Amino acid sequence: MEGMLFITIVIVLAALAFDLINGFHDTANAIATSVSTKALKPKHAIILAATMNFIGAISFTGVAKTITKDIVDPFALDNGQIVILAALIAAIAWNLITWYFGIPSSSSHALIGSIAGAAIAAAGFGAIEYSGFIKILIGLVVSPFLAFAVGYLIYTLFKIFLKNLNLSTTNRRFRLIQIATAALQSYSHGTNDAQKSMGIITMALIAGSFQSTDDVQLWVQVSCALAMAVGTSIGGWKIIKTVGGKIMKIKPVNGVAADLSSVFVIFGATFIHLPVSTTHVISSSILGVGTSHRVKGVKWDTAQRMIITWIITLPISATIAALIFFILNLFL
Numbered sequence: 064m065e066g067m068l069f070i071t072i073v074i075v076l077a078a079l080a081f082d083l084i085n086g087f088h089d090t091a092n093a094i095a096t097s098v099s100t101k102a103l104k105p106k107h108a109i110i111l112a113a114t115m116n117f118i119g120a121i122s123f124t125g126v127a128k129t130i131t132k133d134i135v136d137p138f139a140l141d142n143g144q145i146v147i148l149a150a151l152i153a154a155i156a157w158n159l160i161t162w163y164f165g166i167p168s169s170s171s172h173a174l175i176g177s178i179a180g181a182a183i184a185a186a187g188f189g190a191i192e193y194s195g196f197i198k199i200l201i202g203l204v205v206s207p208f209l210a211f212a213v214g215y216l217i218y219t220l221f222k223i224f225l226k227n228l229n230l231s232t233t234n235r236r237f238r239l240i241q242i243a244t245a246a247l248q249s250y251s252h253g254t255n256d257a258q259k260s261m262g263i264i265t266m267a268l269i270a271g272s273f274q275s276t277d278d279v280q281l282w283v284q285v286s287c288a289l290a291m292a293v294g295t296s297i298g299g300w301k302i303i304k305t306v307g308g309k310i311m312k313i314k315p316v317n318g319v320a321a322d323l324s325s326v327f328v329i330f331g332a333t334f335i336h337l338p339v340s341t342t343h344v345i346s347s348s349i350l351g352v353g354t355s356h357r358v359k360g361v362k363w364d365t366a367q368r369m370i371i372t373w374i375i376t377l378p379i380s381a382t383i384a385a386l387i388f389f390i391l392n393l394f395l
Contacts, residue, residue: 067271070144074267077151079290082260085170086294096318102241112249113295119253120288124279125336130262131277133195135182142185143270150177153384169340172376180381184388202337207347214324214351237315244322251329257291324348
């Protein structure tokens with residue numbers, strides 16, 4: 064039992080580390096547009112994002128429960144704690160690699176791929192809960208396309224209703240609006256992304272026989288919310304530069320349209336308890352807005368690099384997690 068408790072503590076610490084890294088890796092996306100348009104100074108944007116992420120993280124638990132039980136069954140998982148630890152190490156490694164190179168990769172893809180890869184290494188392909196896993200994959204695949212379409216539609220409506228307004232006056236007003244949309248964006252990020260570490264810790268508690276339901280305990284909610292808020296305060300400036308400037312040149316009206324688009328998609332996913340990649344939702348919203356604004360103004364080479372990373376993250380993280388599981392299994 065002491066050994067089980069030790070591994071559980073290590074998993075909890077690793078999950079909080081993942082949330083902290085997620086904070087500066089993914090939350091950068093939530094404030095990238097408002098920083099690039101100078102609607103908010105970087106320091107103020109980070110404080111706002113950290114606060115709203117924390118509030119969002121403690122508001123819901125549905126996505127956490129999906130992570131807990133819809134990829135693998137934590138109640139029937141052999142070597143469950145080693146599987147979870149291997150998945151976390153793999154996801155953290157991939158997040159740090161993509162952060163170092165400034166690539167807006169998905170922490171969600173990394174974590175979900177890692178859980179699947181480690182579980183398959185431990186118990187074969189039969190360990191996967193395919194109905195839940197396929198539902199999650201559909202959400203991950205559909206959400207960026209939906210965000211692109213919503214971004215395109217919202218900015219098209221903006222062009223229709225704002226065509227007779229003075230551009231400089233419009234930009235000043237939209238900078239103020241963008242403060243509110245940046246707050247909403249950060250809140251929505253907390254409602255979805257912070258839930259994933261909560262789900263992982265709950266899995267570990269079940270696998271270690273420390274709880275018998277998939278309910279997320281309050282201390283788990285608060286600790287994950289705090290970890291993400293601290294991570295947000297560190298800031299991911301490389302990714303802010305990629306999302307905020309290397310996809311398209313963003314003006315306040317573009318930023319508001321992109322923020323609103325991603326908020327709609329992320330909130331929608333949270334309400335139906337589906338984890339989505341906030342990174343790819345936000346980036347796809349910007350691409351949709353940019354395409355509606357001026358197709359040639361979109362830097363498609365950056366978009367292509369992001370799409371490639373989106374495709375390869377699941378299989379690479381799954382492979383890394385499987386290898387780490389085999390190594391951990393030799394020593395634990």
